Amino acid sequence: MKATKRPIHAVATWVRRQPPKIKAFLAVVSGMAALVFLRMVVHDHDNLFVAAEAVHALGISVLIYKLMKEKTCAGLSLKSQELTAIFLAVRLYCSFVMEYDMHTLLDSATLVTTLWVIYMIRFKLRSSYMEDKDNFAIYYVVIPCALLSLLIHPTTQHNIINRISWAFCVYLEAVSVLPQLRVMQNTKIVEPFTAHYVFALGIARFLSCAHWVLQVLDTRGRLLTALGHGLWPSMVLFSEIVQTFILADFCYYYVKSIMGGQLILRLPSGVV
Numbered sequence: 001m002k003a004t005k006r007p008i009h010a011v012a013t014w015v016r017r018q019p020p021k022i023k024a025f026l027a028v029v030s031g032m033a034a035l036v037f038l039r040m041v042v043h044d045h046d047n048l049f050v051a052a053e054a055v056h057a058l059g060i061s062v063l064i065y066k067l068m069k070e071k072t073c074a075g076l077s078l079k080s081q082e083l084t085a086i087f088l089a090v091r092l093y094c095s096f097v098m099e100y101d102m103h104t105l106l107d108s109a110t111l112v113t114t115l116w117v118i119y120m121i122r123f124k125l126r127s128s129y130m131e132d133k134d135n136f137a138i139y140y141v142v143i144p145c146a147l148l149s150l151l152i153h154p155t156t157q158h159n160i161i162n163r164i165s166w167a168f169c170v171y172l173e174a175v176s177v178l179p180q181l182r183v184m185q186n187t188k189i190v191e192p193f194t195a196h197y198v199f200a201l202g203i204a205r206f207l208s209c210a211h212w213v214l215q216v217l218d219t220r221g222r223l224l225t226a227l228g229h230g231l232w233p234s235m236v237l238f239s240e241i242v243q244t245f246i247l248a249d250f251c252y253y254y255v256k257s258i259m260g261g262q263l264i265l266r267l268p269s270g271v272v
Contacts, residue, residue, distance in 0.1 A: 048214070052207035053106050059200025060113050066193035072128040073121045075187060075194040079138050079179035081121065085114045086142075087176060090169040098158050098166065133186040136179035145171040152231045167232070174239040177201060177246060184250070199254045202247035209240040 067073060088111040095104040121129050145168055153167035180198060184190045190198075216237065 048211035052204045056204040059197045063197045073125040074128045077180040077183045078121045083176035087169040087172040094166045133183045136182040141175045174243045202251040205243040209244045
C-alpha cells in the first residue's frame with residue numbers, strides 16, 4: 001500500500017505546487033485525454049447522456065441515504081437544492097410544451113426527490129442545517145441567468161417565452177452547485193456522504209459535457225446548426241463546459257483523498 005501511495009502522493013504534491021496557469025493547462029489536457037478515451041470506448045455517444053443521468057440519480061440516492069440514516073443535513077446547501085428545483089421545474093415546463101420525451105420522466109423523478117430533500121432540510125432536520133455557512137446569495141446567479149436568457153436564447157419556432165425559459169434553465173443548471181461549493185469551502189471539512197454526492201454531480205456533468213462535445217465532433221458541427229443560429233448553440237456547449245470546470249477542482253481533491261485512504265475530505269483555502 002505504501003508503495004502505491006508514494007507515486008500518487010508525489011504527483012499530487014507536484015501538481016499542488018504548480019502555478020494556477022499550469023494547473024489549468026493540466027486540467028484541460030486531462031479533460032481532452034478523457035474525451036479521446038470515451039470516444040474510443042463508447043461507440044454510441046448517446047449512452048453518455050444516459051450514463052450522466054444514472055450517475056446523477058446515484059448521487060441523489062447517496063444524499064437521501066444520508067438524510068434518512070444519519071438524521072442530519074450538516075454540510076448540505078439548501079440554496080443549491082432550491083436552485084436545482086428551480087431549473088428542473090422550468091425544464092419540465094419546457095419539456096411538456098416543447099419536446100416531451102423520456103428525459104421528461106427522469107427530470108420529474110429528480111424534481112420530486114429534490115423537493116423532498118428541501119422539505120427535510122427546511123423542516124425535519126432544520127436544527128442541523130448550517131445556515132451561517134450557506135451564505136451564497138442566490139440572486140447573484142439567478143438574475144444574471146435571467147438577463148442572459150433574455151439576450152441569448154434558442155432561435156426555433158417555439159413561443160418566445162418558452163425559448164427564454166429553455167435558455168434560463170440551461171444557464172442556471174451550469175451554476176446551481178456554487179452554493180454547495182461555498183458551504184464546503186466555509187467548513188473546510190466535508191463528510192463522506194456529502195463528498196460522494198458532489199463527486200457524483202461532477203462525474204455526471206463531465207459525462208453530459210462529453211456527450212455534447214463528441215456529438216458535435218461526430219456530426220462535424222451540424223448539431224450546433226440544428227440547435228439554431230446566432231450565439232445560442234455555442235452558449236449551450238459553453239454552459240456544459242462551465243458546469244464541468246466548476247466541479248473539476250473539488251473532484252481532484254476528492255480522488256486524492258480517497259486514494260490516500262482518507263474518508264473525510266479536507267479542502268485547502270482557494271478551492272472554490
